[in-house]
Amino acid sequence: MSEGIKKVRQQPSQNEDLLFEISSPGKAGYQLPPLDVPSVDPRAALGAGNTRDAIDDFPEVSEVDVIRHFTRLSTWNYAIDLGLYPLGSCTMKYNPRINEAAARVEGMAWPHPYQPDSLSQGAMEVMAELERCLNAITGMDAVTLQPAAGAHGEFAGILLIRAYLESKGNPRKKILIPDSAHGTNPATAHMAGYQVENIASNSRGMVDTEILMKAVDDDVAALMVTNPNTLGVFEEHIADVAKILHDKGALLYMDGANMNALVGVSRPGDFGVDVMHLNLHKTFSTPHGGGGPGSGPVAVKKILEPFLPAPRLKRVGDKWEWNYNLPDAVGRVRAFYGNFGVLVRALAYIMAHGGDGLKRATLDAVLNANYLRKRLEKHYQIAYNEPSMHECVFSDDIQKKLGADTGNIAKRLIDYGFHPYTVSFPLIVHGALMIEPTETESKRELDLFADALISIAEEIEENVEFVKQSPHSTRTSKVDEVGAARKPVVRWKR
Amino acid sequence: MYPDNYRYTKEHEWVHVEAGAGTVGITDHAQHELGDIVYVELPKLGAKVEQGKAFAVVESVKAASDIYAPVTGEVIAINEALTNAPETLNADPHVGGWIAKIKLSVPEEVDRLLSPSDYQAYLGAE
Numbered sequence: 001m002s003e004g005i006k007k008v009r010q011q012p013s014q015n016e017d018l019l020f021e022i023s024s025p026g027k028a029g030y031q032l033p034p035l036d037v038p039s040v041d042p043r044a045a046l047g048a049g050n051t052r053d054a055i056d057d058f059p060e061v062s063e064v065d066v067i068r069h070f071t072r073l074s075t076w077n078y079a080i081d082l083g084l085y086p087l088g089s090c091t092m093k094y095n096p097r098i099n100e101a102a103a104r105v106e107g108m109a110w111p112h113p114y115q116p117d118s119l120s121q122g123a124m125e126v127m128a129e130l131e132r133c134l135n136a137i138t139g140m141d142a143v144t145l146q147p148a149a150g151a152h153g154e155f156a157g158i159l160l161i162r163a164y165l166e167s168k169g170n171p172r173k174k175i176l177i178p179d180s181a182h183g184t185n186p187a188t189a190h191m192a193g194y195q196v197e198n199i200a201s202n203s204r205g206m207v208d209t210e211i212l213m214k215a216v217d218d219d220v221a222a223l224m225v226t227n228p229n230t231l232g233v234f235e236e237h238i239a240d241v242a243k244i245l246h247d248k249g250a251l252l253y254m255d256g257a258n259m260n261a262l263v264g265v266s267r268p269g270d271f272g273v274d275v276m277h278l279n280l281h282k283t284f285s286t287p288h289g290g291g292g293p294g295s296g297p298v299a300v301k302k303i304l305e306p307f308l309p310a311p312r313l314k315r316v317g318d319k320w321e322w323n324y325n326l327p328d329a330v331g332r333v334r335a336f337y338g339n340f341g342v343l344v345r346a347l348a349y350i351m352a353h354g355g356d357g358l359k360r361a362t363l364d365a366v367l368n369a370n371y372l373r374k375r376l377e378k379h380y381q382i383a384y385n386e387p388s389m390h391e392c393v394f395s396d397d398i399q400k401k402l403g404a405d406t407g408n409i410a411k412r413l414i415d416y417g418f419h420p421y422t423v424s425f426p427l428i429v430h431g432a433l434m435i436e437p438t439e440t441e442s443k444r445e446l447d448l449f450a451d452a453l454i455s456i457a458e459e460i461e462e463n464v465e466f467v468k469q470s471p472h473s474t475r476t477s478k479v480d481e482v483g484a485a486r487k488p489v490v491r492w493k494r
Numbered sequence: 495m496y497p498d499n500y501r502y503t504k505e506h507e508w509v510h511v512e513a514g515a516g517t518v519g520i521t522d523h524a525q526h527e528l529g530d531i532v533y534v535e536l537p538k539l540g541a542k543v544e545q546g547k548a549f550a551v552v553e554s555v556k557a558a559s560d561i562y563a564p565v566t567g568e569v570i571a572i573n574e575a576l577t578n579a580p581e582t583l584n585a586d587p588h589v590g591g592w593i594a595k596i597k598l599s600v601p602e603e604v605d606r607l608l609s610p611s612d613y614q615a616y617l618g619a620e
Contacts, residue, residue: 424556424557427557481530481555482530482532482555485530485532485533485553485555486530486532486533486580486581
């Protein structure tokens, strides 16, 4: 081979043809036995309007073609199993394999939602035990496991607030939301039929209690707060915030997205929260991203319990039953009982750790974030000089003066082998770099990540254009995000 | 940069009043902060808008932002060209990138808006 290696196909790590492009007429991934009943004309059976002869350009491929195509694509993904995944406010922690073992036990993996309660006692016990654990962790009184994701939990939670206030005679009109909140909060309030009013943060990045005091009146149904907030800062005056609301008959909703900073250390129920959701796919180590699926249980104080979605678990003698006789319930928010397989994984995580282990995980998550902050704050501008909890937020102020922004830094980070941090959020920080390492990471991995970011800061000083052109090592370099958003091509054409 | 005969808000909108109607848009500072704008949700013709209340939405690669009406009144024209060319808001925010025309119902509101020099002083302080 003096001419060198002749390339007949691309190396698997290079680009991948679409299924449309590898299609070959007549190929199929199935083989059916000969028809042993009289054939029927589908047009006659279904009506001509309900049938079609062929789909233009429908890919014709074999099973092995499909398996190889998607397996090759799957190797392009970055995943928590490959390294640090520092997306702030997303809590991308490792998914322990013991969770998977528990979820694959036959009785956990295969129960049918319609099988009789007498055959489902084990599964019902798992849910009851998880409810009990979540109550203990949050300091709340009752839990629904139905919501399938965080925003779904928010929506269920605000419906509970509306139902409670309606029972008092007036659902009220407004929901207050701090300007540091996740975008899902205003969307939730709006969907539940409330007007949204923004509450400006104070100079320390916290809810300004004076502004809040003026904003809370008889029209306010609730405040939706995230604690610690999206700056990674604990709302020091949260008990005062609760009192201001309660004095006017309004409620306090807590978005539990950042609960990884609190588990085993501080309980929302103890600092005045009336209703909150948890993200099992964040705090409780179930898979996050890649379709999850997620799970967003909602925990409430006694006053809201009558409104929780039906059915609810009820202990009768030594058996569990589903109780549908809940006249005040807001109704189902999801078919059956939630994403059961995810609930099993979360309970496995809680039981494998125990109370002390969960507390230790929280302290390690906070320690890791503060370690990164300490290493990085000489090179990047910390956004608010308050103690960091489980995440730290920088701004790109220093780098911006040299011509590179948070987006450029994130792209360059890909060249160093890391998934980027959360870019340009929260919105109240100019050019935010929001970094959440979680307790998963060792000092070695944290150091590799910090070294990468410090090296990028130096590159920006030496050769800003090189950083702005990154990533350099990936299959596709800078993609045209603006063009993709302005003129999206959503259909493949030959 | 900031036309003398326009008035401005602290939320970075401008209004140009002529014959009882105000043409409104976002300022050069606003488009710069938002980055490349990829989508504009225009108000409906005939919609009643209120000073300080959201009446349009612009979306950039970074974020979606409400645009607040600088004046109270009725929408009498919208810049439909922005639907297919949202980049006009970046390229020409003060003229071609106008969003809507509002027939003023409370003309004295305009007096409470910022002059070009006040707006620029505000940008400097921000």
